[in-house]
Amino acid sequence: MNIVRTEGVVLRYTNFKEADRMLTIFSPDRGKMQVLARGCRKPSSRLLAASQVFCYADYVFIKSKEIYIMTQSEVKNSFYNIRNDVERLAYGTYILNLTEEAVSYEEANFRLFYMLLHTLSHLSYGEVNPADVTHIFELKLIDMLGYRPVLDRCLVCGQTPESNPLFFNIVQGGIICPHCNKETKDGYTIHKDTLQTMRYILDVDIRRLGVLKFSQAVRNELDGILSHYLSYRLEKDIKAKRFIDYLKCNV
Ligand SMILES: [Zn+2]
Structure with missing residues (x-):
């Protein structure tokens, strides 16, 4: 059995069946993970608190194919x-x-x-x-x-513009002086x-x-x-x- 211990933050979830939940959890050492929390929506479930969006917790998962199944959790901060x-x-x-x-x-x-x-x-x-x-x-x-972004010179002419305001070009990723912005x-x-x-x-x-x-x-x-x-x-x-x-x- 492949047991995984990690901390993580719940990014989103989808409810299904009577009380199950599929979570997307961000773990610092494993990136994004798909995690099944079986029965977590039952009020008595010990997994409920750590299956809420924003929750930061320590988790224990069992890996089954591409899915992780939550078996234990301990909330560090529910925000x-x-x-x-x-x-x-x-x-x-x-x-x-x-x-x-x-x-x-x-x-x-x-x-x-x-x-x-x-x-x-x-x-x-x-x-x-x-x-x-x-x-x-x-x-x-x-x-x-x-x-x-480039913030200290115009991305087209390369000069340090003195005028105020300037323009920010999304495609080029930085500022453009008023003169060069006339073109686009x-x-x-x-x-x-x-x-x-x-x-x-x-x-x-x-x-x-x-x-x-x-x-x-x-x-x-x-x-x-x-x-x-x-x-x-x-x-x-x-x-x-x-x-x-x-x-x-x-x-
Ligand atoms: Zn310019």
Whole structure:
């Protein structure tokens, strides 16, 4: 019998049969895993607490073909506050969806795992605006995936532009000066404050980002640029982002 002990975070699940659940769990040493939690939806199940989305736990699985079957679990942090608030829940779901796209099956990714844990802690217990926590995660993830944007010179003419605002080009992955943007006209407007914030996020350890305060103008620019840049690079439209946009307009 192939017994696997690992820690992990639940990214999503699908219920089936009377009380079973198929989970997608992100483990730092094994990447994405498909895990069956038999009978976990029974109130008496000892697997129930560790079968909730966002839950961070120690697990014991038995491997059967391509599926892992959960046999034991011990919750380390349920991040309950995230599930308890509609705004945090919307941003948290988006962060989990991005993580799911960024990790592979059977491939360790310690860096992303610990970044996810820090991000969920800030989202659950921190004072930072959930939108800002999400933007920090997005930009750090972009960097981790190897798409660090060019922020110090125009990608077309190579000059260091003095004008404000500039433009951010999603396809080229960086800034374009107003002169060069006249040719394509498809850049997102980006002001110097936003550029400065992006540089700061990229250079600082995520553990030290718990005290950041973004202005609404910076937040708005990051909101458009980062999610579109990630969607373009991941070649995927993350549906949870639409729910965040819906909440912004309707709540
Ligand atoms: Zn230029």
